[in-house]
């Protein structure tokens with residue numbers, strides 16, 4: 413059968429590769445024959461082409477990683493993330509948005525052959541359009557340091573607007589929409605995937621901060637997804653099969669948003 417995914421022999425960069433959805437994605441990429449450069453602050457428990465220690469909250473760390481990556485890159489997967497508490501507003505914004513934006517934009521010129529970027533956002537970022545006045549200010553910053561300064565100056569505003577986690581994910585969803593045309597002119601697609609609650613090592617943080625009942629309220633019938641249930645559609649988004657898809661946020665939610673809009677979730681709870 414034709415290699416529909418098209419990952420065989422491709423040079424893939426993936427962050428957040430050590431755990432949860434990122435790790436599930438790495439396992440599948442390796443199975444599909446990709447050359448995987450895996451980035452994380454923790455060791456990646458799967459044999460890959462190269463594991464590189466990378467702290468996305470630090471520009472110097474990203475710069476040193478970039479020097480070790482190949483000149484010709486086919487796909488970038490951004491899977492790393494921090495939940496809200498106990499992490500600071502600046503750490504959450506730096507890992508979830510600022511570091512990712514810096515990594516993607518620095519690698520853009522190395523994606524010469526129908527490249528693509530897939531970012532894990534969240535249903536928590538779904539309402540980015542309603543908050544675009546503030547999100548647009550974050551997006552208008554240029555580079556790592558200016559973005560950090562903006563966050564430091566607006567920490568209270570971010571807290572008042574629902575917290576760093578949701579704001580960082582709103583920024584990612586908006587970023588995908590903002591950059592779609594610019595990236596397309598360079599032959600590169602950019603999309604995000606917004607998971608419903610998923611059983612990964614991040615889940616206890618969410619349950620601790622918001623209460624299990626409130627997290628379950630974002631699922632259909634109380635079932636959390638598995639990491640593989642996110643990794644598989646993420647692979648699709650960044651594959652040759654999705655070559656006409658860009659600027660899109662794919663909600664992988666077992667129908668949660670549809671059920672919410674149509675007020676049909678109650679029957680399943």
Ligand SMILES: NC(=O)c1ccc[n+]([C@@H]2O[C@H](COP(=O)([O-])OP(=O)(O)OC[C@H]3O[C@@H](n4cnc5c(N)ncnc54)[C@H](O)[C@@H]3O)[C@@H](O)[C@H]2O)c1
Pocket residue numbers: 427428429430431432433434451452453454466467468469491492493494495507532533534535606607608609610611612613614615
């Ligand atoms: N689990 C959920 O319910 C859920 C729901 C929606 C979105 N998400 C998002 O999915 C993505 C994957 O998260 P997960 O649930 O698999 O959690 P996870 O904690 O298993 O994975 C997150 C990964 O990010 C890495 N990371 C953390 N800080 C880093 C840093 N400074 N530099 C580099 N890497 C760093 C961690 O080491 C870890 O490997 C995240 O972006 C998360 O926000 C998760």
